[in-house]
Amino acid sequence: MHATDSAALPSATARPHTDPARPEIVVRRPQHRLDPTQAKLWLGGAPTLLLHALSPTFPAGEYFFIKTVMAYRDRITDPQLREEMRRFAAQESVHTREHLAYDAAVQEHYDLKLIEELCRRDLKRTYVLLRGIRRRWFDGPRIALAITVGLEHVTASLGHQVLRDDRILADADPEFARLWRWHAAEEVEHKAVAFDVFQAVGGTWFERVVVFTIMANLLLFDTLRIVSHFLAVDGRRFDRRAWGGIFRFLFGTPGVLRRALPQLLDFYRPGFHPWDHDDRGLVARWRARDAVAA
DSSP: OOOBOOOOOSOTTOOTTOSSOOOOOOOBOOOOOOOGGGOTTTTSSTTHHHHHHHGGGHHHHHHHHHHHHHTTGGGOOOHHHHHHHHHHHHHHHHHHHHHHHHHHHHTTTSOHHHHHHHHHHHHHHHHHHHHTOEETTEEHHHHHHHHHHHHHHHHHHHHHHHHHOGGGGTTSOHHHHHHHHHHHHHHHHTTTHHHHHHHHTTOOHHHHHHHHHHHHHHHHHHHHHHHHHHHHHTTOTTOHHHHHHHHHHHHSSSOHHHHHHHHHHGGGSTTOOGGGSOOHHHHHHHHHHOGGGO
C-alpha cells in the first residue's frame, strides 16, 4: 500500500534550469514488511553487511540533505525547481522512516541504533559549524550543500547499478530487495535537485569536486570500518572468506562499485550535470515491475 503526490509539475520539455528532461519526482509512501528473522543476512551472505552499514547513516544523512537544500528555498525563483525541492524533501523524509524500520529489523543482530546516533551527532556538528561560516573565500552553507551534492551523486550512481543489474539483489529476501530498489529509484529520480540548487546559488566546480573527493572516500572508509565492526561482533573480523565475498560484491561480480566508477568519476568533468546520464529508462522499468510504483 502506498500513496503518491499527484500534483502535476510543469512540462518536462520546458526546463529553464537544466536539460534534458527527467522523470517526475513522485512522493510515495510504501509499507515494507521486513522480517527480523530474515534480516541478518538477507542478501545471502557477508555483502549484506555493506547494506547494514549504509542504512543507519541515512536517517541523519537525509535530514542533513533536506536542511542544506531547503536553506536556499528563498533564493530559488524557478517555480519548477522550487517544486522539485519540495518533493526532494518529501522523498528523503520517507526514506528516513523506512530506514529506521530497516534498522529496527536488524537491531537484534547488530547495534544500528548506536551508528544512527553517532551519525546524527557528527552531521549536526558539521551543519552547525558550516552554517556559521560566511567569508569571501569560504561560504560555509554552500559547502554544506556541496556535501549533499556529492553524496547525492554517490547514491544516484549506486542506485543506477541496482536498477540496471538484477544480479545485485538476485539472492535477496524479496521484501528487503524491494526496499533497496525503491530507494535506488527515488535517488535516481531526484538526483539533480541538490545539484541544480547548488548551481543556482553560485556553487563552483572547485567547491563541488574538492568536497566530493573528501566525502566519497570518507563514506567508503566508514562503511568498511562499520562492516569490520559487524564481523567482529560475529567473531569473524579477519575471516578471509567473508571479506572475499564483500570485495567481490564491490569490485568483482557483480562489482557494484567497479561498475559505478565511470559515472562517479564523471562528476569531475567541467560542465557535468547528473542528467547527462539518462536513467529515465531504468526508472520506467522499475515503475513497471515494482508494485510500490503501480
